Amino acid sequence: xxxxxxxxxxxxxxxxxxxxxxxxxxxxxxxxxxxxxxxxxxxxxxxxxxxxxxxxxxxxxxxxxxxxxxxxxxxxxxxxxxxxxxxxxxxxxxxxxxxxxxxxxxxxxxxxxxxxxxxxxxxxxxxxx
Numbered sequence: 001x002x003x004x005x006x007x008x009x010x011x012x013x014x015x016x017x018x019x020x021x022x023x024x025x026x027x028x029x030x031x032x033x034x035x036x037x038x039x040x041x042x043x044x045x046x047x048x049x050x051x052x053x054x055x056x057x058x059x060x061x062x063x064x065x066x067x068x069x070x071x072x073x074x075x076x077x078x079x080x081x082x083x084x085x086x087x088x089x090x091x092x093x094x095x096x097x098x099x100x101x102x103x104x105x106x107x108x109x110x111x112x113x114x115x116x117x118x119x120x121x122x123x124x125x126x127x128x129x
Contacts, residue, residue: 002026002118009123012086019124020081022096027077029051031101033036034079035059036070037113038092038125045095047107054101061108064090085108086127096120 005100008020023036034048049070051058069082077098097116099105106114 002032002098004118006094006096006097006120006123009094009125011126011128012127014086014088014127016086016127017082017084018086018125020083020094020096020125022079022081022120024053024077024079024096027098032098033101033104034072035097035099035107035116036079036081037095037097037116038090039095040092044110045113046110047112048094050107051079052101059107062106075089083125086125088127088129090126091127093122093124095122 003025005023010018012018031054033050033052035088036048037045039045043065047061048064048090049060049068051070051072067085072079098118099116
């Protein structure tokens with residue numbers, strides 16, 4: 001059973017950096033696509049970044065390209081989201097999500113989050129201006 005636990009959120013000033021972590025148990029025997037999504041109240045969940053656990057492929061949505069970096073540490077079963085040059089519009093609840101790579105529904109298209117099979121509880125990121 002896949003379980004995802006996020007950490008690392010907090011409050012940061014605009015221009016600052018944060019690193020989020022997602023510890024993923026239950027994915028070691030299969031290839032999964034692990035992704036970060038974010039959501040603000042009243043808006044649909046939007047994709048941020050993702051990668052395939054077998055390595056070699058990362059994706060970024062336009063709003064974070066050049067500022068955010070997704071990476072993984074297989075030994076720690078952890079996926080990281082390094083967020084630099086943060087903006088107030090990055091303020092959101094950030095969620096880690098997983099889906100078997102054979103079922104990957106996409107990342108950046110609105111609505112793709114509905115087809116991810118496993119979710120963490122979320123971690124809040126607040127960027128002050």
